[in-house]
Amino acid sequence: xxxxxxxxxxxxxxxxxxxxxxxxxxxxxxxxxxxxxxxxxxxxxxxxxxxxxxxxxxxxxxxxxxxxxxxxxxxxxxxxxxxxxxxxxxxxxxxxxxxxxxxxxxxxxxxxxxxxxxxxxxxxxxxxxxxxxxxxxxxxxxxxxxxxxxxxxxxxxxxxxxxxxxxxxxxxxxxxxxxxxxxxxxxxxxxxxxxxxxxxxxxxxxxxxxxxxxxxxxxxxxxxxxxxxxxxxxxxxxxxxxxxxxxxxxxxxxxxxxxxxxxxxxxxxxxxxxxxxxxxxxxxxxxxxxxxxxxxxxxxxxxxxxxxxxxxxxxxxxxxxxxxxxxxxxxxxxxxxxxxxxxxxxxxxxxxxxxxxxxxxxxxxxxxxxxxxxxx
Numbered sequence: 001x002x003x004x005x006x007x008x009x010x011x012x013x014x015x016x017x018x019x020x021x022x023x024x025x026x027x028x029x030x031x032x033x034x035x036x037x038x039x040x041x042x043x044x045x046x047x048x049x050x051x052x053x054x055x056x057x058x059x060x061x062x063x064x065x066x067x068x069x070x071x072x073x074x075x076x077x078x079x080x081x082x083x084x085x086x087x088x089x090x091x092x093x094x095x096x097x098x099x100x101x102x103x104x105x106x107x108x109x110x111x112x113x114x115x116x117x118x119x120x121x122x123x124x125x126x127x128x129x130x131x132x133x134x135x136x137x138x139x140x141x142x143x144x145x146x147x148x149x150x151x152x153x154x155x156x157x158x159x160x161x162x163x164x165x166x167x168x169x170x171x172x173x174x175x176x177x178x179x180x181x182x183x184x185x186x187x188x189x190x191x192x193x194x195x196x197x198x199x200x201x202x203x204x205x206x207x208x209x210x211x212x213x214x215x216x217x218x219x220x221x222x223x224x225x226x227x228x229x230x231x232x233x234x235x236x237x238x239x240x241x242x243x244x245x246x247x248x249x250x251x252x253x254x255x256x257x258x259x260x261x262x263x264x265x266x267x268x269x270x271x272x273x274x275x276x277x278x279x280x281x282x283x284x285x286x287x288x289x290x291x292x293x294x295x296x297x298x299x300x301x302x303x304x305x306x307x308x309x310x311x312x313x314x315x316x317x318x319x320x321x322x323x324x325x326x327x328x329x330x331x332x333x334x335x336x337x338x339x340x341x342x343x344x345x346x347x348x349x350x351x352x353x354x355x356x357x358x359x360x361x362x363x364x365x366x367x368x369x370x371x372x373x374x375x376x
Contacts, residue, residue, distance in 0.1 A: 035216070038216050039214065039215055039216055042215040042216055042219055043215045065078075065081065065083045065085060066078055066081060066083060066085050066090050066092070068096075072165060072169055073155075073158075073162050073165060073166060073169075074162065074195070074198075075155075075157075076096055076155060077092050077096040077097065077098065077155055078092060078096060079092055079093065079094050079095060079096040080092060080093070080094055086123050086124050087124050087336075088122065088123075088124055088125050088126045088127070088129075089126050089127055090127065091127050095170075097151060097152060097153055098121060098122065098127060098130070098152045098154070099132065099133070099150070099151055099152045102149070102151060102174060105175045106147060108145055108146050108147055109147045109148075109149055110139075110146060110147070110148050110149070110177050110178075110363070110364050111148075111149050111150075111151060111174065111175060111176045111177050111178075112132075112135070112136075112148070112149070112150045112151065112176060112177065112178045112179075112180060113151050113153060113167070113171050113174060113176035113178070113179045113180070114131075114132040114135075114150055114151060114152050114153060114154060114180045114182075115153050115154065115163040115166065115167060115171070115179060115180065115181050115182065115183075116153075116154040116158070116163065116180070116181065116182030116183060116292070117154065117155070117156065117157065117158050117159075117182065117183055117184075117185070117186050117294075118154070118155075118156035118157065118339070118340060119131075119154070119182060119294065119339070119340055119341055120132065120152065120153075120154025120180075120182045121152070121154035121155055121156050122152070122154070122346065123156055123336075123340045124336040124337070124340050124342065125336070125341075125342065125343050125346055126343075129343045129346050129347075130152055130154075130346055131341070131346040131347075131349035131350040131353065132150045132151075132152035132154070132180075132350075133150070133152065134346060134347060134350035134351075135150050135350040135353050135354055136148055136149060136150035137350075138350060138351065138354040139354065139357075139363070146364055151174060151176070153166060153171060154182070157186055158183070158186060159183065159186045159187050159195050159265050159266045160181075160183040160187055160266055160271055160274045160275070160278075161187075161194075161195040161196055161199070161265070161266050161270065161274055162195065163181065163183060164274050164277060164278055164281075165199070167179065167278070167281060168281065172281070172285055172287075176287055177287060177288065177364075178287065178288040178289070178290065178357075178362060179278075179282055179287055179288070179289050179290070180290050180292060180353070181278060181289065181290070181291045181292065182292040182294055182320075183294070184293075184294040184306065185294065185296065185339065186265060186266075187264065187265055187266035187271055188264045188265070188266075189264060189265045190263065190264055190265075191263055191264065191265050192263065193263065194263060194264065194265055194266060194267055194270060195265050195266060196266070196270055268305055271305060271306075272305060272309060275291070275306075275309050275313075275315075279313060279315060288316075288362055289315060289316065290316045290317070290318055290353075290356070290357070290360075290362065291306065291310055291315055291316070291317045291318070292317070292318045292320055292353075293306055293307055293310075293317055293318065293319045293320055293321070294320055295319075295320045295321040295324050295325065296335070296338060296339050297331060297332050297335040297337070297338045297339065298331070298338065299321065299325075300321075301319075301321045316360055316362070318352065318353060318356045320349060320352070322352065323345075323348040323349050323351070323352035324341060324345050324348060324349065326348065334348055
């Protein structure tokens, strides 16, 4: 048999590759069709929204009306909602913040960005009862030329890492003049990996990209997160956690927070690094900083790495203990549960912060310190 000419062999080889490509495409077509159909169903039906148990809150498996998955912050508040949550009306603006809409900054407007955990968010109180909302009201009384706006960016369950990441990626664009920072108990919750380790891992980088792209992947990741968190909750649940009904609660030892022997969401070293980064961000952007030392129902006045950091770095710190544990008042009078201030507690915090900001000369018209962030 005579050998085929090179041209014929090349033609047959080319034809063979085309055939193989067609076979591959035919094999992939059903899979692609199923994936596209699943993406459409999940997106239209809203099934990619996290269930309560997947991000710490509510009854496991119930629909979470106020939180959504967030590729950068793990989760955040849904924008433009108005619903009842944990006994209070929760309203968010178009940015997913529990405060009125934020327009362009005016010439005589002084902005305070309030960062924090569930006490800042205002768990178990109404929108206008949070200490951020009440502080804004107090600041604007009697001021005709200066307008104060306090932006509540608190989210239940947030750690200092999440609020720092919010400030880096979104908060500074709001042009704050002062940042309030309220974080403690969520940092010490036990976890296999810290928030920073998860965020900086290569796998989480892929996770963030896939979560932004695929609704089906969000459903899967929410289900996995819900399973892991419920397993962790059963292992470490305490009376304080049971009373709080959320992650914002942990056992108190000598008035402070107990750091368990295993890993926590934010280690002591990471907490101090977060604070250093917070100070640097504020200094670089000419923003004042006031760190609030949180207190809870069973807390006693105490020193910890937070108070030592502020004292050592000269950072302005407001001690919340006196406001929430006034002399002659029952230990739980200002709290809705073991962790969260009630309406009376938020009023006391707002008044205390107002007096602190005034006396510390943090407000416009007052003499400012040398570096604009409460640092000597």
